[in-house]
Amino acid sequence: MRKNEKIRCQSCNEELGQNSVVFKCPSCGKRDITRCDHCRKVGVKYKCECGFEGP
Ligand SMILES: [Zn+2]
Ligand SMILES: [Zn+2]
Numbered sequence: 001m002r003k004n005e006k007i008r009c010q011s012c013n014e015e016l017g018q019n020s021v022v023f024k025c026p027s028c029g030k031r032d033i034t035r036c037d038h039c040r041k042v043g044v045k046y047k048c049e050c051g052f053e054g055p
Contacts, residue, residue: 009036011044027052 019037
């Protein structure tokens with residue numbers, strides 16, 4: 001993996017800015033879930049590789 005790679009929102013693929021969140025998947029705890037401010041506000045679903053989906 002490249003070190004300086006920008007983290008992108010998992011839902012819309014935008015670069016994460018202020019008010020974005022990164023957290024571990026609550027189901028498997030292995031994958032980082034990344035969400036931008038926009039996707040948090042509109043409540044876009046995220047999906048982990050393990051199959052977990054959340055609001
Ligand atoms: Zn987004
Ligand atoms: Zn997971």
